[in-house]
Amino acid sequence: MKMTYREALRESIKNALDHDPRTYLMGEDVGAYGGTYAVTKDFLELYGPERVIDAPLSEDGFTGIGIGAAIGGLRPIVEIMTVNFALLALDQIINSAASFRHMSGGQVSVPLVIRTTTGGGRQVAAQHSNSFEGWIAHIPGLKILAPATVDDARSFLHFALEDQDPVLIFEHALLLNKSEEVSEKPQMINPYKAIVRKEGSALTVITYGGMLSRCLEAAANKDGVEVIDLRSLRPLDNETIFSSVRKTHHVLIVDEGWKSGSLSAEISARITENCFYDLDAPVQRLCRKEIPIPYARHLELAAIPQVKEIATKIQEMLS
Amino acid sequence: MEELCAELYTQEKIRGFLHLYIGEEAVVTGVMSLLKPEDNVMATYREHGHALLKGVSARSIMAEMYGKVDGCSHGRGGSMHLISIKDRFFGGNAIVAAGIPQAVGLAFASKKLKENRQTVCFFGEGAMAEGVFHEALNMAELWKIPILFCCENNFYAMGTALSRSQSQLELTKKAEAHNVTSSTVDGMNVFEVIEKTKAALEFIKNEGRPYFLELQTYRFRPHSMFDPELYRNKEEVLKWKERDPINFFKNQIDKNILTDAVLRDLEKKVEDEMQDAVAFAESSAFEPLEDLEKNLYENDIQGSIEGIH
Numbered sequence: 001m002k003m004t005y006r007e008a009l010r011e012s013i014k015n016a017l018d019h020d021p022r023t024y025l026m027g028e029d030v031g032a033y034g035g036t037y038a039v040t041k042d043f044l045e046l047y048g049p050e051r052v053i054d055a056p057l058s059e060d061g062f063t064g065i066g067i068g069a070a071i072g073g074l075r076p077i078v079e080i081m082t083v084n085f086a087l088l089a090l091d092q093i094i095n096s097a098a099s100f101r102h103m104s105g106g107q108v109s110v111p112l113v114i115r116t117t118t119g120g121g122r123q124v125a126a127q128h129s130n131s132f133e134g135w136i137a138h139i140p141g142l143k144i145l146a147p148a149t150v151d152d153a154r155s156f157l158h159f160a161l162e163d164q165d166p167v168l169i170f171e172h173a174l175l176l177n178k179s180e181e182v183s184e185k186p187q188m189i190n191p192y193k194a195i196v197r198k199e200g201s202a203l204t205v206i207t208y209g210g211m212l213s214r215c216l217e218a219a220a221n222k223d224g225v226e227v228i229d230l231r232s233l234r235p236l237d238n239e240t241i242f243s244s245v246r247k248t249h250h251v252l253i254v255d256e257g258w259k260s261g262s263l264s265a266e267i268s269a270r271i272t273e274n275c276f277y278d279l280d281a282p283v284q285r286l287c288r289k290e291i292p293i294p295y296a297r298h299l300e301l302a303a304i305p306q307v308k309e310i311a312t313k314i315q316e317m318l319s
Numbered sequence: 320m321e322e323l324c325a326e327l328y329t330q331e332k333i334r335g336f337l338h339l340y341i342g343e344e345a346v347v348t349g350v351m352s353l354l355k356p357e358d359n360v361m362a363t364y365r366e367h368g369h370a371l372l373k374g375v376s377a378r379s380i381m382a383e384m385y386g387k388v389d390g391c392s393h394g395r396g397g398s399m400h401l402i403s404i405k406d407r408f409f410g411g412n413a414i415v416a417a418g419i420p421q422a423v424g425l426a427f428a429s430k431k432l433k434e435n436r437q438t439v440c441f442f443g444e445g446a447m448a449e450g451v452f453h454e455a456l457n458m459a460e461l462w463k464i465p466i467l468f469c470c471e472n473n474f475y476a477m478g479t480a481l482s483r484s485q486s487q488l489e490l491t492k493k494a495e496a497h498n499v500t501s502s503t504v505d506g507m508n509v510f511e512v513i514e515k516t517k518a519a520l521e522f523i524k525n526e527g528r529p530y531f532l533e534l535q536t537y538r539f540r541p542h543s544m545f546d547p548e549l550y551r552n553k554e555e556v557l558k559w560k561e562r563d564p565i566n567f568f569k570n571q572i573d574k575n576i577l578t579d580a581v582l583r584d585l586e587k588k589v590e591d592e593m594q595d596a597v598a599f600a601e602s603s604a605f606e607p608l609e610d611l612e613k614n615l616y617e618n619d620i621q622g623s624i625e626g627i628h
Contacts, residue, residue, distance in 0.1 A: 058458060065420045
């Protein structure tokens with residue numbers, strides 16, 4: 001059967017609310033508005049205001065409440081409308097949620113789940129188009145997931161809720177209407193393993209989230225291209241990455257963050273450290289151009305890697 | 320205990336930051352005397368007294384400050400992060416005001432889980448300038464979350480006097496701006512602290528809404544061990560010392576109950592407990608270095624994947 005990414009997210013939240021009375025959803029406009037991306041339409045009627053809570057514009061505060069509630073025995077699903085607004089909650093996320101277990105000598109568990117929407121490309125300009133997941137993946141103590149497929153959008157929340165540590169799920173804005181063939185029941189595949197979405201032996205393309213479908217499209221009619229979907233940005237699945245590199249000897253990383261100090265830089269460094277003698281050429285990267293995202297369409301398209309740019313790069317690297 | 324910590328700090332047994340509570344004792348003593356072991360307490364980095372009175376042993380506190388494995392946080396937190404889950408003492412927060420919404424979350428969970436558990440959140444008056452303080456009070460009142468907010472107003476946020484940093488000096492008005500019921504307490508008088516806290520806790524129980532207490536007090540020592548106290552004069556400190564809460568208490572109690580003998584006996588007990596705590600801390604071990612990357616996640620997932628280079 002076919003399912004959209006949006007429907008998948010919706011189903012996963014429903015399952016959580018249906019099966020675990022400790023869960024609740026809290027965020028801006030998740031209830032009466034039906035969710036800013038219509039993911040939780042009708043949920044307020046279905047579950048009531050105790051389980052689906054519309055928060056005031058207080059990201060720092062309601063993330064902090066989520067931390068306290070999680071420590072106190074509930075399983076909060078905190079929705080931060082977009083990653084752009086998550087910056088307001090970074091103190092809670094980094095100094096508290098990520099740090100409490102370690103700082104307390106292992107006593108405190110913060111089973112908090114934060115879902116947020118990321119990515120650019122809808123002409124909503126600089127402050128609404130950021131892609132911070134790679135940057136936030138720098139922080140020890142967090143787990144960072146980026147579902148790129150409808151299957152993963154269906155199952156990631158379940159894994160996140162089972163986790164005793166804070167998990168952030170970055171849902172990509174451009175994937176919401178994407179429709180894919182799915183099985184009756186959600187596929188439960190360990191999110192902390194990268195998946196090879198297309199096999200090949202000449203070039204490894206490493207990517208995640210909104211860039212996956214672009215990479216697959218760019219690699220469609222080209223033999224030898226292996227495309228890896230990272231799925232988890234922290235921890236990274238070194239094994240899958242390294243065994244692919246050892247096979248193909250060429251790497252292209254496609255990352256929606258800005259190039260400098262990005263997740264792609266981290267992956268590139270790891271490959272250099274661990275697979276140096278397996279490489280036939282330097283690791284290449286395609287990332288955002290180093291500017292805040294502009295509004296005008298042609299400028300926006302030029303700032304974020306598009307299928308054409310990825311395809312050209314792949315072709316170049318294959319020859 | 321605090322005086323001993325100061326001594327140990329100069330001997331370099333305790334390192335990093337150390338924030339002493341001397342002068343503010345009536346606040347923590349009064350409030351904590353009304354709480355039960357199952358109640359939640361969230362505090363700040365000036366929390367040694369709060370931890371002790373919540374049931375964290377002096378041994379465990381001292382060992383933590385020495386950075387030893389037998390410390391309540393196994394030496395990973397230090398003076399500012401005394402945390403003891405079994406005592407429902409959640410720290411131990413060094414980011415001013417960050418613990419306030421977290422305490423609201425704890426109270427929210429207690430309410431949802433229908434637990435018979437009170438939640439008290441301590442913070443300084445400086446925290447009331449942080450945005451998140453307002454966010455937390457707003458949501459606590461909006462959603463009828465039963466929590467006691469205790470503002471320990473010692474009139475200085477590190478080196479900045481309240482009068483120089485906040486436009487509204489009637490702090491209860493800030494709570495009232497969010498419709499949170501509040502009152503002011505003489506924090507140097509432990510009896511008044513008890514009386515008003517009792518009333519506040521009753522209110523919370525009956526109304527199911529938050530309550531804000533402003534407890535006016537004063538720290539006799541500097542902000543921390545590095546503070547040269549350039550921002551206040553000695554006369555002011557001496558004036559407040561005349562209202563020392565421990566002396567006040569001693570003078571209020573019937574001399575037939577608190578006889579010299581009883582007092583000497585109490586002081587000896589305290590002395591013994593502290594010496595025991597120090598001896599315990601001295602002889603306790605440091606965590607082995609091999610355990611450095613442990614306790615980051617529940618199942619050490621980073622450890623199993625990162626050990627490549």
